[in-house]
Amino acid sequence: MVKWLLKLIHKPIYERRLEILAEKIISHLDPGDKVLDIGCGSGMLGAAVLKHADCPSGVTYRGLEKYKRGGEPIEVLEYEAGRLPFGDHAFNVVVLADVLHHEDQEGFLFSEAARVSKRFLLVKDHKPEGFLGFWRICFLDWAANNPYGVRCLYRYHTLNEWHALFEEHGLVLISEETSIDLYPPLFNLLFGRRLQYIAVLRRLSTEPDNFLVR
Secondary structure, three states: OHHHHHHHHHHHHHHHHHHHHHHHHOOOOOEEEEEEEEEOOOOOOHHHHHOOOOOOOOOEEEEEOOOOOOOOEEEEEEHHHHHOOOOOEEEEEEEEOOHHHHHOOHHHHHHHHHHHEEEEEEEEOOOOOOOOHHHHHHHHHHHHHHHOOOOOOOOOHHHHHHHHHHOOOOOEEEEEEOOOOOOOHHHHHHHHOOOOOEEEEEEEEOOOHHOOOO
């Protein structure tokens, strides 16, 4: 009963989240870009990007997930652990959307995501700010993932910790959003805004023009 109720409440919130995140990803895409979504879940974010009226022409979107759920609207490859099954700079854009806080080997996965990215890496995650910020994220994380059997580590980085992680892995911050209206109004007051975080990053390189090569 609890899982059924959580799924019912989650549906309109999730649909709004997809809409907003798809728009933010599209704003960084160029025609013909190859996109990899690590930890893509059901693949619905990729579908939202490709179906969006403003998606540039020729964009391809692939997902990577530990276990395929079946019926995904995009191509999804299974990947459980270890080195990502792609060569260096294989994708123009790599997306990590609410994935890192579930990952035991966060640093390794992050470095692998950077390795296979050619132009930039987009990270969407959380940061505990404001009154009871940590506990509000914990509840949001549990409510969103418990119905689907996804394990929660309840580990979230502050803004300074995010910046330190980027620096540690040799990534340059191109842009960031430290407050995002991600959900419908009431839920946004409790679980959106300063609890949500997006960073767009590129790798340090001795050849800066590499990031513009198609």
